[in-house]
Amino acid sequence: MVKVIHAFKKLEEINRDLVELGKLQERIAEDRDYSDYLKDSFQMEIKKLSGYREDLLEIEVKTQASTVQQKIVSNTKEEGKKLYDDNESSYRAEVAQEPAVLEPKKETKKKPERPVYKY
Secondary structure, eight states, rough: OOOHHHHHHHHHHHHHHHHHHHHHHHHHHHTTHHHHHHHHHHHHHHHHHHHHHHHTOOOOOOOOOOHHHHHEEEEHHHHHHHHHHHHHHHHHHOOOOOOOOOOOOOOOOOOOOOOOOOO
């Protein structure tokens, strides 16, 4: 079984490769002896990747209804409050365990104030 996220990542990778191959194919110089061979190679690779992309798009997605329903039924307000309380208590415990280390403030020399002259 393939997860949806993995299919999307593979699809993005294939699309990126197709774009790069198309750009490379356009940059091949026409006056070289090897240009026809390279263009044919790029075209074959583009067809192969397009086939992979079509296969990925045809995959049927199956959902696990019990997991999805269980997440929907849960009360988000209660979960949010519980999460906040847990985070707050762990933060307070963490702060209480660490000794407070305060660095002394560095004193900077201030320039003496000059009188403001009005003209």
